Amino acid sequence: MYVTLPGIYAQAEAIDFKIQYYRKLMDSVTAIAHPNIAFIKYWGNREDEFRIPSNGSISMNLSSLETRTSISLDAGLPADQITINGEIAKERDAERIRNFLEIIRRQSGISTYARLSTSNNFPTGSGIASSASGFAALALAGSKAYGLSLNEPALSRLARKGSGSACRSIPAGFVEWLPGKDDTDSFAVSLASPDHWQLVDLVAIVNAGQKKISSTEGHHLASTSPLQSARVMDTDRRLTICREAIMERDLNLLAVIVEQDCLMMHAVMMTSSPALMYWLPATLEVIQAVVHIRSEGIPAFYTIDAGANVHVLTTIEFVPDIEVKLRAIASVSTVLISPAGGPARLVTSDLKF
């Protein structure tokens, strides 16, 4: 076999193209973040623009579920190019991400647009907080890509501006969001690492569809409920009990306070104007199952975010038993299982050449 001169040029061009392609990949920054399940819920803002919450909250990162976000700057782009789960982002989502990138651009002084690709390994918008892991991963990957070097509180503050609960997906394991009084002191800190307690979340998925009302819209309605201020005023009590239950690994104590807190948030939702009723009949079926499971002596409790799915929490030894029981419920389409997860983190490229 011999090679013609035009053939050699073609090969050289192909090699050059590959080098440029890999260089672009090298420039791209990838971060992973986990969604979190709140034990003490965030519902309602004291200040909307910076998402300063009406009350503090506590959550656990979910290690099995993750958002992976890659971003690279490209001076040739006329606008940000955004892909979500392999498809070009819908305008509503794209706008929210562009606004967030603008915050990073202002902070970094670099105005270059970015190519951004993000994907979740769990159903989007189903009540599992994809916006939390999404904006946590984006805060980390984005700040890095734009040359910012932020410490954990600063990253948490940045993530909060994309989605309030995203600030809790920055630190590791069991996390508390200190509500603060303004943008400077409203961020999340780790209360305990993921290996502190082998607590496991079994997410009974009863509805993998998109929510009708986004959490962002819901937060605006919180103040219309006649019950919200009482819920907010009672927060310190719930936070104190929850913190103690986590530190002492006291599942029974955690069960009581987490279920009450969940029902207090849904009470506010249901009594706001207009009323937000996120529950489905299947939601109550799972609640009943958990109450029954507990009556059999198996430690477990439930909590529900702004959606219909039910998070069932237990310690690792009871997971197989509870999984079987949850899967036996006809209206439960699947069960996602996750122990406590680590912090938002950068992914080092595997490419070598």
Add this chain to the structure above:
Amino acid sequence: MYVTLPGIYAQAEAIDFKIQYYRKLMDSVTAIAHPNIAFIKYWGNREDEFRIPSNGSISMNLSSLETRTSISLDAGLPADQITINGEIAKERDAERIRNFLEIIRRQSGISTYARLSTSNNFPTGSGIASSASGFAALALAGSKAYGLSLNEPALSRLARKGSGSACRSIPAGFVEWLPGKDDTDSFAVSLASPDHWQLVDLVAIVNAGQKKISSTEGHHLASTSPLQSARVMDTDRRLTICREAIMERDLNLLAVIVEQDCLMMHAVMMTSSPALMYWLPATLEVIQAVVHIRSEGIPAFYTIDAGANVHVLTTIEFVPDIEVKLRAIASVSTVLISPAGGPARLVTSDLKF
């Protein structure tokens, strides 16, 4: 045919027995009262012994459902003899009724025991307030049998001591319970007669079983919810809107406030310690159906007492349509239908001789 002397004596005795029997029937007093469905709910007492409520409430009597109670004094009885729905009363129910009869005996100064028979034309203890109609009928029949002549407020106050919401089953039609500050001024009054508005209650029965936790026990738990005081403080707003909606026959206005009030009560129930979750999956199915019915332009709203059944209210012209839709829900076992009902009233004996 001829009659022996002993035969004549026997006949005479039989006639005498019959006269005594009818005389006893004549002495017996029968009253009818309807249960009521609360638009603004009663939940929690300011004072337990006399059932002075934490907040005022508004309800509608249900004409198709009734409790019928007959009572007669019998000096030969060593204790009260109580029959409920044709069977000797269970001790728990009997004790509550005996305690109530004691109040009447103290008030009348007559210590004679009574023979009492009461029956409902609807399932007992299923979330339809059988205690409301029960103690309203008993207050009226009992006070009459013991020779008391009470006016409507006095009767309402008496009924309240048996079961709080029973005071609302004394006046006619659409009724408000003025909470008062003590036993002297806590009673119900009629806001409008039954023919003021052709509002109809379709009760979707999803569970005709007995409640696990009685309302009396539930009222004691109200104060353990961090949301109860906010609910109570907001009551005047809800009462004002509800009163106006009834007076103006404004179904849309009534719908918003009644659903919110219902959800506020269940919010308090769910967040009390221990938590009271009265809802079943089927409860949410009916709620969803009502929301769907309304989205089709048919005016309707729901409310739920301390139970799993859902009361669906609409005006008379939409009843057939909504009945069909509710019966189509598999988990709805039956639908009871009732327009607004009259006051508690005495039944004149039909016996003539």
